[in-house]
Amino acid sequence: MAVARTRCVALVGVTGRLVEVEADVGSGVAGLHLIGMLDTALSEARDRVRSALVNSRYAWPDARITVSLFPASLPKRGSLFDVANVNPWHT
Numbered sequence: 001m002a003v004a005r006t007r008c009v010a011l012v013g014v015t016g017r018l019v020e021v022e023a024d025v026g027s028g029v030a031g032l033h034l035i036g037m038l039d040t041a042l043s044e045a046r047d048r049v050r051s052a053l054v055n056s057r058y059a060w061p062d063a064r065i066t067v068s069l070f071p072a073s074l075p076k077r078g079s080l081f082d083v084a085n086v087n088p089w090h091t
Contacts, residue, residue, distance in 0.1 A: 008069075010076050020070040028064035036069030039077045
């Protein structure tokens with residue numbers, strides 16, 4: 001499956017910084033893997049995103065889901081990135 005891409009904004013003080021969000025559903029050990037400089041709230045996104053999809057009647061894929069937030073050097077804080085409009089199950 002192709003990589004899905006979208007953008008989001010990270011706040012650094014009062015300045016917005018563009019963050020590229022890429023999601024890939026592929027083979028491997030099933031699970032959601034987040035890549036980028038993440039804080040605790042983003043590490044907990046796995047549970048929030050899964051719950052939101054399942055409660056919206058979408059099937060959770062039995063596959064390896066990798067979500068990359070770029071640039072990796074930019075700190076990402078909060079749950080803002082949970083809803084970055086990424087839908088890796090449709091191209």
